[in-house]
Amino acid sequence: MTQRLVGKSVLITGGSRGIGAETAEQLGAEGALVAVNYREKKRRADAVVRAIEDDGGRALAIGADITDPAAIDAMLSCVVTEFGALDVLVLNASGGLELGAEPGYAMAINRDAQVALARAAAERMSRGSRVVFLTSHQAHFHGRRPVPAEYEPVAASKRAGEDALRALIPELSSRGIELVVVSGDMIEGTIVVTLLERRNPDAVAARTAHGSLPTIAEFASAVVDAIVEPIAEAGHTVYVGGADYLDE
Numbered sequence: 384m385t386q387r388l389v390g391k392s393v394l395i396t397g398g399s400r401g402i403g404a405e406t407a408e409q410l411g412a413e414g415a416l417v418a419v420n421y422r423e424k425k426r427r428a429d430a431v432v433r434a435i436e437d438d439g440g441r442a443l444a445i446g447a448d449i450t451d452p453a454a455i456d457a458m459l460s461c462v463v464t465e466f467g468a469l470d471v472l473v474l475n476a477s478g479g480l481e482l483g484a485e486p487g488y489a490m491a492i493n494r495d496a497q498v499a500l501a502r503a504a505a506e507r508m509s510r511g512s513r514v515v516f517l518t519s520h521q522a523h524f525h526g527r528r529p530v531p532a533e534y535e536p537v538a539a540s541k542r543a544g545e546d547a548l549r550a551l552i553p554e555l556s557s558r559g560i561e562l563v564v565v566s567g568d569m570i571e572g573t574i575v576v577t578l579l580e581r582r583n584p585d586a587v588a589a590r591t592a593h594g595s596l597p598t599i600a601e602f603a604s605a606v607v608d609a610i611v612e613p614i615a616e617a618g619h620t621v622y623v624g625g626a627d628y629l630d631e
């Protein structure tokens with residue numbers, strides 16, 4: 384296989400599990416230098432780093448709560464010091480479904496932290512760099528399609544995060560940085576979907592009625608393609624699964 388990201392420095396938030404961990408490993412296989420961010424699961428992040436290194440790649444784990452501006456700054460400085468540059472920022476980490484989360488937490492992580500991180504990263508990125516934001520169809524199409532009640536605050540805040548990032552396009556474009564959004568249907572095998580299935584099985588059944596859900600590996604692969612492939616315009620959206628959402 385020809386590696387498509389040889390020597391490129393990529394920071395992925397929330398790389399310690401699920402889609403983030405799989406994407407980090409696929410990025411490592413493409414030759415990228417991968418900074419695997421986690422919030423508290425250091426051992427899981429270290430295991431992702433080891434998997435990349437065992438495959439011949441280079442990676443490091445960086446603990447940082449992305450809702451903490453000082454932690455963001457320290458993480459970005461660490462990436463640039465260790466890898467010499469920051470070429471790609473993958474905004475994967477997301478939250479709001481945690482039990483006992485403060486009412487404003489979903490907006491804090493899914494909107495405010497994403498914008499703060501994109502802006503702080505842009506300060507350190509060169510022309511030709513890219514920011515990739517991951518979202519779900521239920522968030523991307525929020526307000527246009529029904530959302531399970533359990534997921535409503537997450538969907539609203541992730542849509543607000545996407546809108547706020549799109550509002551940054553002029554600022555990013557002036558620095559030669561492109562924004563790409565990757566939106567996926569429910570992804571089979573993720574903890575979020577497993578939890579939703581327990582709390583509201585009909586919501587998951589409503590999606591599987593349209594066909595099988597994309598896998599974590601398929602979604603991660605679409606994210607890697609979204610990092611590599613040229614885009615027609617800033618803010619381009621890549622859709623993964625859920626073709627029925629696109630029939631307007």
Ligand SMILES: NC(=O)c1ccc[n+]([C@@H]2O[C@H](COP(=O)([O-])OP(=O)(O)OC[C@H]3O[C@@H](n4cnc5c(N)ncnc54)[C@H](OP(=O)(O)O)[C@@H]3O)[C@@H](O)[C@H]2O)c1
Nearest residue numbers: 397399401402422423424448449476477518519567570573
């Ligand atoms: N799940 C789906 O069906 C689906 C569908 C479409 C799109 N997506 C999108 O794909 C992305 C990943 O989803 P997922 O289901 O794989 O997520 P997940 O299983 O909930 O993983 C969350 C990751 O984010 C990290 N994280 C959480 N809060 C953080 C914080 N404050 N600071 C830094 N890291 C934090 C976690 O780190 P720790 O483990 O250290 O806490 C973990 O690595 C999200 O943007 C989501 O919207 C998901």
